[in-house]
């Protein structure tokens with residue numbers, strides 16, 4: 001992996017129609033969606049947790065036309081941006097956003113989803129939110145479904161990239177319950193749910209895409 005500039009907490013830009021733009025999503029969405037295309041089966045329904053501006057959802061729906069994409073987020077401003085992106089994209093397989101907060105039960109039937117995707121949320125929420133993500137994903141995925149999570153994660157037996165160490169310190173200074181997670185703690189959460197240990201896919205700028213299968 002490259003030692004690119006470190007991740008940082010960022011400000012978003014707004015368009016007149018309500019769409020928000022995230023500089024990091026602008027940089028990483030091609031690589032993330034290419035990996036999703038590679039990893040996901042031919043068709044299905046994916047619930048995206050913490051979809052933020054909605055930029056990943058739009059590109060995923062475009063590149064995965066046989067998938068139905070359901071973006072969600074907790075924040076009102078994020079939901080407004082996603083709604084604007086969905087209206088602008090006008091794609092039949094991209095659903096309007098739904099409010100979903102990690103820590104709360106999900107408004108979907110058990111075993112009704114083929115995939116759950118979450119990008120850049122585990123480090124910016126308490127570990128209890130990630131535990132809830134794993135529990136709820138395990139309950140709502142069909143057998144054989146997949147949980148995919150993207151972001152910075154400290155990998156065992158490897159030097160911690162300086163940029164991610166600095167980002168971790170910045171997050172913990174903002175809120176002590178935030179922080180870059182370790183692969184070991186995520187594996188433990190997965191195994192406590194009905195998910196497999198993670199398969200690690202290395203991504204640009206010292207990020208990873210982790211895949212957990214629902215057995």
Ligand SMILES: C[S@@+](CC[C@H](N)C(=O)[O-])C[C@H]1O[C@@H](n2cnc3c(N)ncnc32)[C@H](O)[C@@H]1O
Pocket residue numbers: 022024025049050051052053073074075078100101102103118119120121124125129
């Ligand atoms: C850093 S942004 C990432 C957005 C987008 N996934 C991306 O990668 O660009 C974090 C997002 O997580 C959402 N979020 C934070 N805590 C959450 C929680 N407990 N439940 C659901 N969403 C949450 C925020 O509203 C925000 O949209």
